Amino acid sequence: MTTTRKVVMAAAVLLLAPLGRAEQTSATSLQSLEHRLDDLQQQLEQRHDWSDRISVNGFITYGMTRHNVHQNDVNGNPVTYLDRTTDQVSHNELSRAGLQFNATINDRTKAVVQLLARGRDDYSVKAQWAYLDYALTPSLHVRGGRMVLPFFMHSQYDNVGYAYHWAALPDQTYDVVPFDTMDGMDLTWNFSTGPIAQRLNVYGAAMNVPSYSLPVPVTYKVSQMGGINLTSTWQDLSTWLSYSQADVSLDLDAIDPSVTLDKAGTSISSVGVQYDNGSLVMMAERTQLDMDGWFPTKWGGYVSVGYRFGKWMPHVTWGEANSRGVNEAAQGGPYAQSFAAANMVRSKSWTFGVRHELAPGVDVKAEVQRYYDFNGDGIRTNGLFSNVLRLPGGINRDDPMVYRLTVDAAF
């Protein structure tokens, strides 16, 4: 019998006694009181169980962004950055909200559902994560369902603005692959080698990826996808290695059978490092996307350094993206050459930003990113602005910039 229960029963007896009914009620009333207490206790335990078994977390970002290229493309439309942002302030490009429900089903099994609504998708809700997790052992977990692809070092929390110091992840790395979720399964093993904590993850998946980079909307069919990645953490230092491969098909027979991709071998790899000692933050990553056929080989990378002065953290990032394969594509005919050109990336950039921690779990970030070096090595691009099919004459200013301002919260 718990102390609370004893106290309640004693109080009941004390209340009943002065009424002179102690004798006749002591047996029956105490028994019924005990039953009621049993019921109440059970209800309390159930409520306690429920709050212990289900937890809800969320994140939200409100952001504003625009660029400074005041030009129109061949169709008379404003030049875009990443196919969406123009020289007018956008309040929805960076804004998004996510809610995550974690349910513990039993000691070994849990279910996680994360719903994401992005301003750029008109806040239509989609399941970013929806999986069952089963612990084979405390350190070995298997998951199945919808998950975010673990291509690059920060890919899996791309939408959680509070989880990184930039207003947006480095675009030359994180906006080159146009898809983020997979339907499949993964296996994660947490182990230690001496003082180094390791997390090894392997996954298998398949998916269909819509793309709008060609003159007509197309869907890439991605099959036989699998990958492996390793995160190693030693004190303030963490490293990341990942390799994924897949077969990619794209039916373009209606245009020219020679440009149809039939299970083109594709690989995506990344190597990264992060250091954060509480004051100094440093990060660097190099990524690569290789695909057989006319699709160009793209690679990207960045180096970022920041320093926390109390709640303020100024930071600077240098980033680069480049492509190869323009000559190979030219041998495939005019369509192959044109499609390859539409998918080429090349640019360098400097990003200067500052993050201010408003309260635990809430920050505000401002940054400006200046781009340069869009052409060279036989490649002609407009960086991540409207592609050369839409803007053949190129950008007419030598300091194209993108501005971003965000407020992020995680709760």
Added chain:
Amino acid sequence: MRICKFLMVLMALALPWNAIAAIVIVTSPHSALSQVKQSQLRQLYLRGSQHLGEQKVLALDLPDNSALRDRFYQQAVGKSASQVKTFWARMIFTGRGVPPRQVGGVSDMINTLRHQPDTLGYLPEGKVPSDLKVLMRLK
């Protein structure tokens, strides 16, 4: 007299430092744990582990705005409150783990430790009731 005043000023200066009590790691009197290592604290508070070996252990945390919590993370795992918050944002939203359960404050921490044998928490050394088991004193 002058020496006396000087000593009093020195003591007054020293007082705030003395007033900052050491942090101790405590567990329920019924817990099977008898000691804990710093690497195990990292496992519980930074990796979201709910086990130490075969033993089930539920780590308890103080609210975000607690100064004691800031000191605990700095001393136990060498991270600032801001680093820890960012770290958990990454862990939670990739399904890698959930942070330790936050209780309402020091007295809530004491109550939970008393009544749930699997729990482990931290308290200022001076506020540890005699019925709780002290596992470690942070330096």
